[in-house]
Amino acid sequence: MAFTAQDVKLLREKTGCGMMDCKKALTESNGDMDAAIDYLREQGLAKQAKKAGRIAAEGVAFAETNADGTVGVVIEINAETDFVAKNADFKAFVKTCADTVMEKNPADVDALLSETVVGGTGTVAELLQEKVLTIGENIKIRRFSRFEGSVVSYVHADGRIGVLVNFDTDVSNKDGFSAYAKDIAMQVAAANPGFLNAESVPAEVLEHEKKILKEQVINEGKKPEIAEKIVMGKIGKFYKENCLVEQLFVKDNDLSVQKYTDKVAKELGGSIAIKEFVRFEKGEGLEKRADNFADEVASMVK
16 A cells, blocks of 8 residues: 555654654555554554544534533534634534433434424424525534533533543532532543543453554563563553543642542542543544644643
8 A cells, every 4th residue: 555745744743753764664554554553653663642633624522511410411513614613603503402412312413413403493404404504514413422420511622622521429519529520521631531441441452552562572672471571561551541540630640530539539528430431522533634632731720
């Protein structure tokens, strides 16, 4: 498979490696981008590449909860230009779609399109078509998630990132819990964890990571049988970087998210467990332009 100068540029953006290293990686992998990333990691030249860093399509990621925080929705709706994404009419449409998901609980986007909009008489599909005609751009409802429980929502940078986190808690201090929950939602936005905890990492993901790490260690000159033992130690670092509860808490690097959670639960006189989370970054995976908002969010949190 041939590759282009644009492929080299994209690989550099994804991995931070030099141009010649990227060219060699693409040559070795016959132009396969994911294989080239693996090659660079095996050579110890690149850290894990977050595929969610591919940002292109405009639109918004929006998140909200109901008044008492028992139901929450995060939704991504795409448009063609950033100008339209900031349009008040477009934002109102996004809010209507989120409210409809919250009230009607559709199974998927197709089911949502056939629902009658909250506060109106037509379907979501009809309202969507109307907005396409009046705004003059293609608009697409891409995805949504809905949680029931003790839910908090967070929107970063006017809709670049939308986060929803669901908790199990018996804490009666609502203000104290709300402040803690907002911290966790901002952690998800900033640190972009791929998984909740070590137990939730799929076996195939773990095996792929072990293979990469083993090749790294062997390339450093270690024997295969020793490499296996070293890899098991390195997997712990993978968990700390990619699992929410094991990540360092952005506001206090002396604590993990789990230790911060335990500390707050003790202070508030109850129990808190993080059940699940969703993080939508607008346009992620739709095209090949790399932008990273994690540093921006992290600096804001601090």
